Amino acid sequence: MDELARILGSIVSNATPLVIASIGETITERVGVVNLSLDGSIALAAMVGFVTAYLSGNALLGLLAGTVIGMLIALLIVVANIELKQDQVAVGFVLTLLAADLAQFLGQDYTRIPGPTFPTVPIPVLADVPFLGQIFFRHNLLVYFSFVLLFGTWFVMYRTRYGLALRAVGERPATAFARGTNVNRTRYFYTAVGGAMVGLAGASYALAIKPGWANPPVMRGDGWIALAIVIFGGWHPFRVAFGAYLFAGLRALASTIQQQTDLPLVLVNAVPWVLMILTLLLVSGGFVERLIRVAPGPVQRVLRNFLRSEPPAALGAEFSRE
Amino acid sequence: MxxxxxxxxxxxxxxxxxxxxxxxxxxxxxxxxxxxxSPLEVFDKIWQGIGMKPDGIDPGRFAGVVNFWIPLALASFGLVISFTAGLWNIGVEGQMMFGAIFASWVAREIFLPSVLLVPLELIAAAIGGALWGALAGVLKTRGGVHEIFGGVALNNLASIYAIYLIAGPWQPPEGGSLQSTAPFQEAALLQPVSSGFRVSLLALVLVAVAFVVVAVALRGTRWGLELKALGKSPRSALLLGVATDRNAVLAIAACGAFAGLGGAFRVLFTYGSMRPLVSGGIGFLGLLVVLLTGTRTIWVPFVSFFFAAILAGSTRLKIALQLDQSxxxxxxxxxxxxxxxxxxxxxxxxxxxxxxxxxxxxxxxxxxxxxxxxx
Missing domain, CATH: 1.10.287 (Helix Hairpins)
Structure with a gap:
């Protein structure tokens, strides 16, 4: 039992950057902007976060620096889209390559050295709850932050008028505009928030989950995984977070199986990408819709609400008043 | 006025x-x-790296630029096709890899005179790239998986498969390196024009043919028009009677065929063996090239040459200035x-x-x- 709690606890911890990044991207995409730069943004934020923390000796300062990097990259995409009418996907793609190369070039003298990290801070009382305490409440601050972010995002998105405006801008910008919402300002704000979370996720690798900086970066590919998790999660914070934990769990399972049998390592490396294709097939390929149709009547509505996987209607489209 | x-x-x-x-x-x-x-020192080293000397051009180093240009131009030509159809073929990197894998398979398993073997390798590479591209296309049209995500996943799977082949089935029985297979037979390789100017004439011809084929296919054929319609608006293309799904798959597969030829060049000339990172980001670079040129095929050779020069020039930064070539x-x-x-x-x-x-x-x-x- 203790062993199980320990394993689940480490999955929660390892999933944290994915949870933060994919919830950040969920916020961004719900307001109608695709930030395709995740893989590069995360690497650059991790590098800048690590080097800032290393030079200043302060992990919190590093986290802040990484967060700012993520925010700036996201803002660049939305400025290019709103002010300059350039394609979000094109700018995001260039930025993902550029940020990854920048991280490698600027971080070349800082690889594989120890630096400041966030310590484990058990939460008093809660940490002593049997089983659950071990899983959820004996972590570093970033893990706790991911919990707050998850519930906070859900609450703002579905229980406040700000969230209503956010979703309206992503679904029907013209209607939102007619109702008095400043569409572009809303997009700037939430894209910046989402990008900041992506940056924070990047820094959390370097400062807590997989401390340090390396070339090639240890988290390479996770940005793409986070983008796919947003789709898998149907742009809903809870489902997205569930996707991130599920993914981290399956990855842990695969590497455990590999260590205990003599399964070749390549199979384990292939697992994330096979999962990516299979899950996207599952949610996009009409399978879910068929499942809903065979379900009993009253369950259908609940299922459809929970398994909804259409993207925000105005995702990627620019909005102009004309 | x-x-x-x-x-x-x-x-x-x-x-x-x-x-x-x-x-x-x-x-x-x-x-x-x-x-x-120092920026000036770096620019100077890149300039020297592409073979520019005060007293002329160093043919050996200039050949290095050409040898980056060939696979990059091939991949970029392919990407012009998929871009025309409005597709983000990020999977181009994996398609190069599969071209390299198929060419390597022929080079390792089949023993023929060079005049027969090399064309066979190139055909195999084009098929390999096209198949891997078609897979991304089918995932999109049949499975609803966007080509960006399908492409990223297939890139990683191609790379993992290449590493598996090199470390496993393709390793010599006496054991070898994880970084490379054993060198291919001499007859399997593309030959340079001279030892001082190591450039393959056949590969240059291939680039020229690819250029003409892509330019003509896009400007002068009904298929090119259909792809353009598909790229501008898939819905109107469908209403106009264009087989949108089939054309999307065909466009990615065609791109994959060209990228596969680029991958073949990397193993049959640049390395002479199969390597884990055989495409080395050249596919992604092709996407950047096509972002600049758009669907104007005529600009692709020039922009890709410029990018190849930057790439070739930077390979010496590590030795000369201890700077990362990224x-x-x-x-x-x-x-x-x-x-x-x-x-x-x-x-x-x-x-x-x-x-x-x-x-x-x-x-x-x-x-x-x-x-x-x-x-």
Whole structure:
């Protein structure tokens, strides 16, 4: 039992950057902007976060620096889209390559050295709850932050008028505009928030989950995984977070199986990408819709609400008043 | 008056293009200073790296540029096709890899005279790339998996498969390196024109043929028109009777075939054996090339040559200045970003010019159709 709690606890911890990044991207995409730069943004934020923390000796300062990097990259995409009418996907793609190369070039003298990290801070009382305490409440601050972010995002998105405006801008910008919402300002704000979370996720690798900086970066590919998790999660914070934990769990399972049998390592490396294709097939390929149709009547509505996987209607489209 | 406006528009285009290049150089210089190196020294080393010497051109190093250019141009030609169809074929990297894998398989398993073996390898490579591309296409059209995500996943799977082959079934029984297979038989390799100028004539011919094929296919055939319709608006293309799904798969597969040839070149000439990172980011670089050229095939050879020069020039930075060669990617990325932003600035300024002229009818406004060459 203790062993199980320990394993689940480490999955929660390892999933944290994915949870933060994919919830950040969920916020961004719900307001109608695709930030395709995740893989590069995360690497650059991790590098800048690590080097800032290393030079200043302060992990919190590093986290802040990484967060700012993520925010700036996201803002660049939305400025290019709103002010300059350039394609979000094109700018995001260039930025993902550029940020990854920048991280490698600027971080070349800082690889594989120890630096400041966030310590484990058990939460008093809660940490002593049997089983659950071990899983959820004996972590570093970033893990706790991911919990707050998850519930906070859900609450703002579905229980406040700000969230209503956010979703309206992503679904029907013209209607939102007619109702008095400043569409572009809303997009700037939430894209910046989402990008900041992506940056924070990047820094959390370097400062807590997989401390340090390396070339090639240890988290390479996770940005793409986070983008796919947003789709898998149907742009809903809870489902997205569930996707991130599920993914981290399956990855842990695969590497455990590999260590205990003599399964070749390549199979384990292939697992994330096979999962990516299979899950996207599952949610996009009409399978879910068929499942809903065979379900009993009253369950259908609940299922459809929970398994909804259409993207925000105005995702990627620019909005102009004309 | 309209002449004056045209002239000022052209001036704006040139000024913005020069401005974006200047901004890229400035940003790159700042980044180089940030790691404590001298920008002038770096640019000088890159210049020397492509073979430019005070007393002429070093053919050996210049050949290095050509040898990056060949696979890059091949992949970029392919990407022009998939871009025309409106597809983001990020999977091009994996398609190169599969071309390399198929070519390597033929080179290892089949023993024939060179005149027969090399064409067989190239055909196999084109098939390998096309199949891996078609898979991304089918995932999109049948499975609803966007080609960006399908492509990223297939890239990683291709790379993992290559590593598996090199470390496993393709390892010599006495054990070998994890970095490379054993060298291929001599008859399997493309031959350089001379030992001083190591460039394959056959590969150059292949690039020329690819250029003509892509240019003609897109400009002069019904298929090219269908792809254009698909790229502009899939829904109207469908209403016009274009087989949208089949054409999307075909476009990615065609791109994969060209990328596969690029991958074959890497194993049959650059390395002479199969390597884990055989495509080395050249596919992604092709996407940057096509972001600059758009669907104008004629610009692809020039822009890709420029990018190949940056790539080749940077390979010596590590030895000469202890700088990471990822600087090449930084320069290329900044340049493309700046050109994209400059395009936006131009559109915005022209938009404002038009709205300020009362006699200008809305139908006369051309927001994007008339773009000056900006590469």
């Amino acid at each position: 309209s002449d004056g406006r045209l002239a000022s528009r052209r001036f704006l285009g040139v000024a913005l293009t020069l401005g974006s290049i200047a901004a890229s150089l400035l940003l790159t210089a700042l980044i180089i200073i940030a790691v404590g190196a 600087l090449a990617g930084v320069v290329q990325g900044i340049l493309v970003l700046m050109v994209i932003l400059a395009n936006g600035v131009r559109g915005r300024m022209q938009g404002q010019v038009i709205t300020r002229l009362p006699e200008q009818t809305p139908t006369g406004a051309q927001p994007q159709s008339e773009e000056a060459a900006s590469g």
